[in-house]
Amino acid sequence: MSTVAVPSPPPTASEDAESLRKALQGWRADKAALIGILCRRTAAQRAAIRRAYAFLYREPLLNCFRYKLSRHHLLSVDFWKALILWTMDPAERDANLVHEAVKKKDENNILVLIEVSCTSTPDHLMAVRNIYHKLFSCSIEEDVASSPALQEPLKKMLVSLVSSYRYAGDHVDMDVAKLEAAQLSEAIREKQLHRNEVVRIISTRSKSQLRATFQKYKEDQGTDIAEDINSRCGSQFGRMLKSAVWCLISPEKHFAQVIRYSILGLGTYEDMLTRVIVSRAEIDMKQKGGVQGEVQERHDHRRRRRHLFRVQEHVAGLGRERRLKSVPPPVYAPPSPLSVRKKNVSS
Structure with a gap:
């Protein structure tokens, strides 16, 4: 559900492109105009504006932003970075975020991989993977698997997550939920979160199935699975697994x-x-x-x-x-x- 307040009726994409061109003229870009236009347009409208801008002025809109970023132009680097990300198509944005994150070792960047792979719909994640392939001439899985910044067993889980294509329906098998809740409970109790069945469950099951499994876990153990992971397994793998659980069923x-x-x-x-x-x-x-x-x-x-x-x-x-x-x-x-x-x- 979009939370972007779009004017009614909105200007045409060509009109917005012309207004953006004016806002970008001169040494000091018109920050208020840029915000007023782009931040009140949906992703589809922003994509149309980019096409119109490229057609009218024979250069990509994002290239103009990147030029301003390189020169600062009296506005902060953070402003231009954020505006570039906002103007991108959502799948394109996520592909770029993943590409930057996979090079870095800190947990904040590992979270990017988990967020993109676990909060996305199956079709969106597939779109991210396709755009990543076109932009960087390799697959996300390839870059994650070969990244020197990532270590096993975390690398194995991340490869499984980014390559997943989950069932997106509502069907739930309660027998499977019961079995896998018990498997997860045993792995957490024995502090063996990197077991193959744990990675398989987290990276392949549908979100509906996982909700049923985690609910069964809570009924059996009396505690939330994320709480148990957090309290019993303080390793980096445990922290990232907890983040994956939240991103899958409670991204908020x-x-x-x-x-x-x-x-x-x-x-x-x-x-x-x-x-x-x-x-x-x-x-x-x-x-x-x-x-x-x-x-x-x-x-x-x-x-x-x-x-x-x-x-x-x-x-x-x-x-x-x-x-x-x-x-x-x-x-x-x-x-x-x-x-x-x-x-x-x-x-």
Whole structure:
């Protein structure tokens, strides 16, 4: 469900392309105009604008953004990075995020692989894989399997996740759920999460089947499977498996946690925050039960007010205007819009 507020009636793609051309002229690009156009268009409309821009001016729109990024043009690097990601087709965006993430060793980038492979529909993940192949002349599976930044057994699970094509229907086999809940319970109890059957279950079963399996696990064990993984298995593999479980059945919980982590402490992990806001804005950022709702559920009233304002304050690159379009207003407002700080406030 999209949370992008599109004007009615919207301008044509050619009109938007002409307006963008004007906004990009000169040394200082018109930030407000760029935000006002692109951040109020759906993915399909943005794709049409890119085609119209290329037809009218014989150059790709993203190349113009990248040129501005290389020169900074008085606007932040984060702004241009975020605008480039937002303007991309969703599958193209995910393919580029995966390509950057697979080169890096830290867990924040491993999470990108898990997010793309586990929150996507089967058709979207297939589209990501196809675009990745065209852009980078190799498969995602090949790059993940050969990445020196990834180690076994995590690498094995990631290869299985990115190459998966799950059944997308609602059919559930309760006998299978019972059997696999028991297998998962044994693996967690014995701290052997890397077992073949665990990787097979997580990487091949449909989301409906996994919900039934995890529910059966909770009925049998009295605790949530993600909680047990977190409390009993503190390894990197365990942390990534827990993230995969959340991304598969409760992505809003995972992304709320990523948002929280990205803005707590000293400084802000701008790339993480940008990734979440840009990728979820047209899915579940503002809808009931989505990422924003999960942020509100996981914090008491006082901390929630600060937390939501800090999301607005720190959504990377897209600026205050864009932030206010993606993230609902906090429970309270600062004394003045002009007093928005650049640094974090303590929780």
